[in-house]
Structures are given as C-alpha cells and as structure tokens.
Amino acid sequence: MMSKHSFPHLETIDPLYADECNFYKVEKWTEDEQHITDLLYAGSDLAKAHDAFALFIKKRPGAHLTIRQRSRVIHKWPK
Numbered sequence: 001m002m003s004k005h006s007f008p009h010l011e012t013i014d015p016l017y018a019d020e021c022n023f024y025k026v027e028k029w030t031e032d033e034q035h036i037t038d039l040l041y042a043g044s045d046l047a048k049a050h051d052a053f054a055l056f057i058k059k060r061p062g063a064h065l066t067i068r069q070r071s072r073v074i075h076k077w078p079k
Contacts, residue, residue: 011043018042019070024049026056029064040065046074053077 012018018025018039024046028038041052049067056065057077067075 009043009045009048011041011045011048013039013042015039015042022069024074025066025068026052027066027068028056029066031064033064050075 010021010023012021012023015025015036017023021044023042023044025039026041026049027036028040029036040056041049043049046067053065053067053075056063063077065077066073
C-alpha cells in the first residue's frame with residue numbers, strides 16, 4: 001500500500017513521451033556528441049537513471065552518455 005505521498009515510478013521507451021512527462025533519460029551519443037544513438041533508460045526515478053548510467057559506463061567506459069531531463073543535462077560522461 002502506498003502512502004499519500006508516494007508515487008509509482010514510471011518508465012517508457014518513447015523519448016517524446018519521456019519529454020512530455022519530464023522523465024529522466026539516459027542517452028548514448030555518437031562519438032562527436034551530435035546525435036543520440038540509444039535511449040538506455042527513461043523514467044521518473046533519478047536513482048534508477050544514475051544506476052543505468054553507472055552500469056553502462058562500467059561496460060563501455062569509452063561511451064558518450066548523458067542523463068537529461070528535457071534539455072537540462074544533469075550528468076555527462078566523459079566529463
């Protein structure tokens with residue numbers, strides 16, 4: 001049972017819906033950082049976004065990643 005202040009954590013695979021809902025997105029970018037190649041996570045849980053971000057960096061440390069909420073960049077790799 002959820003308390004009156006708890007909200008379910010929602011996720012999607014649709015980047016446009018993620019923006020409409022103001023979700024956090026973990027995105028993989030091209031090497032020149034001009035285009036997004038993959039949406040790794042999109043959802044309302046920032047902790048899950050950070051977990052997905054960290055896990056992907058361990059698997060592929062050379063990847064170019066961001067955690068974004070719409071156009072606001074929260075975290076970027078490489079820094």
